[in-house]
Amino acid sequence: MSLLIKIYLVLSLLTLVSCIFTFREKEAYQKFIIAYLVLLTLTCIASVYVANVMLENNLFIFHIYVPIEYIILSFLYKNIIVNAVIKKMILLSIPFFVALSVCFSLFIQPPDTNNSTMSIIESVIMIFLSLSFLREILLFQQATALHKFPLFWINVGILVFFTGRLITEGMLSYLVSHSMVLARRIFTFGFVFKYLLFVLFIIGVFCGRPSQALLNRNR
Numbered sequence: 001m002s003l004l005i006k007i008y009l010v011l012s013l014l015t016l017v018s019c020i021f022t023f024r025e026k027e028a029y030q031k032f033i034i035a036y037l038v039l040l041t042l043t044c045i046a047s048v049y050v051a052n053v054m055l056e057n058n059l060f061i062f063h064i065y066v067p068i069e070y071i072i073l074s075f076l077y078k079n080i081i082v083n084a085v086i087k088k089m090i091l092l093s094i095p096f097f098v099a100l101s102v103c104f105s106l107f108i109q110p111p112d113t114n115n116s117t118m119s120i121i122e123s124v125i126m127i128f129l130s131l132s133f134l135r136e137i138l139l140f141q142q143a144t145a146l147h148k149f150p151l152f153w154i155n156v157g158i159l160v161f162f163t164g165r166l167i168t169e170g171m172l173s174y175l176v177s178h179s180m181v182l183a184r185r186i187f188t189f190g191f192v193f194k195y196l197l198f199v200l201f202i203i204g205v206f207c208g209r210p211s212q213a214l215l216n217r218n219r
Helices: 003-021 029-053 060-080 084-108 116-139 150-175 180-206 212-217
Strands: none
Touching: 003 029, 003 180, 029 060, 060 084, 060 116, 084 116, 116 150, 150 180
């Protein structure tokens, strides 16, 4: 196991424990955050086990991971976004995205290859949702002090993470067939965005209580 992956696992477990420790039953969005962190941790452990212990191609794991990730984060944004049209779009997009993922895995990018196309599509959608939520925070003045608003930090973490994934996956899909040296460097650079996701989540967990008005408005 490389140092980069060890740091990733430590940060993911630290973030997960922090979220569980500060969990409040009435704040429904936290359930999706915890579910997402569990997914990230288990996916990393499974991929390392398959690659290092079973000595097999572990890319099939990410063909399963991406649609599950999309489902969890879609329900997160459905829970916190106010706009009714976007809420409906999110619900309609879930079965479409899952079906598209299956089609791509079967006919375009098989399980033994990197599912970069679906990762890029997911990244674009998540960037849109995170920007939409950020717009609502500013437009409706849902928080008087952004640095004390947990969902602001969590949303920024998701925005940074998927912006990084969009860049790295887009470059990797090109570089793998042209320069493996550069492809490995881009892959390594991608860990920066993963670490930032966990750091921003931890800040969000401990920065203060969420806006109860926002949560009540979405129920």
